[in-house]
Amino acid sequence: MTATNEKNKIRYAVVGLGWFAQEAALPAFTNTDNSELVALVSDDATKLKEISQKYGIQHTYSYEEYEDCLTSGEIDAVYIALPNHLHREYTVRAANQAIHVLCEKPMAVTDEECEAMIKAAKDNGVKLMIAYRLHLEPANLEAVEIVRSQQIGEARVFNSVFTQQVEGGNIRLRNVTGGGTIYDIGIYCINAARYLFQDEPTEVFAVAASKGEQRFSEVEEMASVILRFPHERLATFTCSFGAAKVSTYQVVGTKGDLKVESAYTWHGELKHYLTIDGKTQERTFEQHDQLAAEFKYFSDCILQDKDPEPSGIEGLNDVCIIQAIYQSIETGQPVPVQTRDRSQRPTSDQTVKRPANEDQPELIRAAAPSGNS
Numbered sequence: 001m002t003a004t005n006e007k008n009k010i011r012y013a014v015v016g017l018g019w020f021a022q023e024a025a026l027p028a029f030t031n032t033d034n035s036e037l038v039a040l041v042s043d044d045a046t047k048l049k050e051i052s053q054k055y056g057i058q059h060t061y062s063y064e065e066y067e068d069c070l071t072s073g074e075i076d077a078v079y080i081a082l083p084n085h086l087h088r089e090y091t092v093r094a095a096n097q098a099i100h101v102l103c104e105k106p107m108a109v110t111d112e113e114c115e116a117m118i119k120a121a122k123d124n125g126v127k128l129m130i131a132y133r134l135h136l137e138p139a140n141l142e143a144v145e146i147v148r149s150q151q152i153g154e155a156r157v158f159n160s161v162f163t164q165q166v167e168g169g170n171i172r173l174r175n176v177t178g179g180g181t182i183y184d185i186g187i188y189c190i191n192a193a194r195y196l197f198q199d200e201p202t203e204v205f206a207v208a209a210s211k212g213e214q215r216f217s218e219v220e221e222m223a224s225v226i227l228r229f230p231h232e233r234l235a236t237f238t239c240s241f242g243a244a245k246v247s248t249y250q251v252v253g254t255k256g257d258l259k260v261e262s263a264y265t266w267h268g269e270l271k272h273y274l275t276i277d278g279k280t281q282e283r284t285f286e287q288h289d290q291l292a293a294e295f296k297y298f299s300d301c302i303l304q305d306k307d308p309e310p311s312g313i314e315g316l317n318d319v320c321i322i323q324a325i326y327q328s329i330e331t332g333q334p335v336p337v338q339t340r341d342r343s344q345r346p347t348s349d350q351t352v353k354r355p356a357n358e359d360q361p362e363l364i365r366a367a368a369p370s371g372n373s
Contacts, residue, residue, distance in 0.1 A: 013039035031292035084178030088113035095120035107315025118312035129308035130315035139270035152253030158235035160249035168215035189237035292354035
């Protein structure tokens with residue numbers, strides 16, 4: 001049984017204090033009733049000092065002291081917001097000390113790393129959740145219901161564009177850390193196609209393009225991907241680190257279509273444009289705190305001993321698909337995809353809403369990928 005404090009809250013250490021952790025995750029803890037931020041782990045002494053003062057956190061650790069953090073008795077769970085290539089190591093080490101793990105996506109860089117993470121969690125009886133915040137988000141879960149209930153007829157086509165400008169020198173542009181457009185933002189398009197079609201792709205075909213700018217010397221500037229799904233359904237998407245900010249998808253069925261604008265955003269409004277038999281209805285979903293919803297959901301899973309729906313298998317399947325996409329880019333050929341069976345899918349039953357957090361934290365030695373948040 002998890003040792004929690006007298007308020008019955010799950011106590012978290014946040015591991016890695018980059019832009020997203022500072023801007024989105026840290027302020028979210030005050031917006032939950034069952035989660036508490038008690039420790040920070042980073043190699044940046046300035047971040048540790050200033051952020052711990054801001055949030056009144058007593059316990060701070062360097063990466064070398066991570067084991068001390070895990071065995072301190074002060075924490076029940078870690079939220080891992082490290083570069084992708086470190087996810088496996090820090091997840092396995094936490095699991096081995098019986099600490100629950102909420103790990104940012106992509107789960108890891110290879111399927112072998114994902115398998116090691118799943119095994120460590122299972123062997124030690126801890127919860128492992130991959131941070132697919134949109135699996136709890138009202139607009140995306142309502143889109144799932146619209147497609148499932150066949151309001152647009154039989155879903156045949158998924159199409160998505162997810163693009164942004166990423167400044168040179170950003171960690172997302174480094175190959176060694178598991179960066180690149182598909183790992184970082186293409187994963188959202190892959191995951192959306194999977195939850196909207198409620199299925200796994202069987203084959204991928206992909207191409208990458210780059211104008212040869214210095215900032216894209218290690219990773220592709222952009223990629224276009226076709227995913228073939230069972231029952232002859234097709235999903236396509238294009239993602240880019242060198243284009244204006246767009247985040248949208250469209251599902252087209254035999255009777256109508258649904259467009260979702262700013263589909264993948266972690267803050268701000270989301271919009272639905274549902275067209276059936278030529279008539280369009282518009283619906284706005286108000287901004288809310290998606291990270292608070294995520295912490296609340298994971299803490300509930302721990303407290304109630306439930307398995308999180310965005311599981312290790314969910315993370316593994318996306319990574320298997322991403323590896324096949326890169327293989328297709330390299331070979332110029334379609335590549336079959338091997339995924340694990342997935343019985344659980346996100347539905348509107350797991351919607352979690354938390355009020356929007358208006359806090360705009362001052363970033364300490366961190367910058368948004370585009371230079372502005």
